[in-house]
Amino acid sequence: MEIALMAEKIGGQDESRDREGAVAIMARLIIRAKAGDTTAFDQIIINHQRRVIALAWRLLGNQEDARDAAQETFLRVYKSFGRFDPAQDFNGWLYRIAVNVCRDLARKRRGNHFSLETEVESGAIAEPASHCNTESAAMLAQEQAILMRALATLPEKERAAIVLRDLEGLDTEEVARILGSSPTTVRSQISAARVKIKAFRERFLTDRRGAAPIVRN
């Protein structure tokens, strides 16, 4: 028992050491990129591109816009590096830029509808490899589509708040900093978004139980 506890403790220490190491590497990359090192900036893009493009996709709802938003986000990061304080949280800063870019893009392209099936068919989004069974993969894709539709029904601010809090796993204070609002406002936005998503899910489950699965596109 003691050995297990000690192993866990050592494991935790290793994890925190790894995290510290990653933070130190990131800080060095940021300093080099600030000095104009394009290779360092390329490395920063590689480290963050998946998170940024996924966030953009969740906020915008389609792959093409998500790609454009991620591209614009990294460009803005490069241009604003001069104003970035290395003591600041880089991830929070990056998220703030990404959310602002997505907001701008969403305003420009209001009315664009997304469809997960089309995205998968176009080959932009890879189907999960773990689901060998095509039927269960189709079910998962359908569920994802429903969930994305649920997110699409939310107002812009509520959507950003719930994506950052529940899908990206940031805490309320961090979300408030990124969105430029107070924690109280963010809490009320999150609460409203959760109520709407619950209602949407219940409707979807009722439809599925009642008849064959219906996917409204």
Next chain:
Amino acid sequence: MRCTHAEKLIPLFAGDDLAAREADALRRHLESCANCRRLAAEFEESRVWLRGFPAPQFNDLVLNDMRDSVLRDIGRIENRARRLQWIVPGWNLRFAFVTSLTLLLFGALFSLAINRRQPPRHDPESNKVELSPGKTPDDRANYAGKTEKSKAVRRKFGRKPIKPGPNESPQIEAERVVPDLTAQNMDAAFPATDPADTDIEAERVVPDLTAQNMDAAFPATDPDADQDALRIEIQTADPNIRIIWFARKSDASPQK
């Protein structure tokens, strides 16, 4: 805690977003209220469902393409910056602002200095008029001569200068000036071409009929008669014209 209040807090309780004090109060309420407990469970389920939504896996092709685009754009930005750096080493926004401000200030001072040195548009001593584009100096000279002449004429006649109409040119105005038709000017204006006309000309001369001249022109032949003569003067509206009438007193006295 009432159920209505609890229902408002449950969505936040599901995500552990409530303050510790509120969360404890709600937890106590949930222990006693089955409906609210069920609602809390539903919200928790919905949140798990949402969190189970995996991030989409983008193809490497899409990601590489995006990264290449970003690096290409950055290269373009850097090239532009390098070009600017060739012009001004250590180029930055503050430097650009200060430089442009200095240049503006210098330009303003320079234009002020030039304006001070420039002569006035109209020099009254030389009486030169600045030429407008499309006009030859001769045009200007003719125009200046005409206007001077018309001004002199108006001064002589004591009339106000006639202003040109909206569609009239100053030349037309100069032509419209009333000519000086006094006897002397008439000679100059209409010279007698035929020597025979000189007699007619002599007859045509209007005598100066002022009161003093009238006395000279028509002297009283009889000194006694002068005492008998009655002189009646009538002044017309024109101050230059006065009607003088001489009559014998005996003619004027009522006949008995």
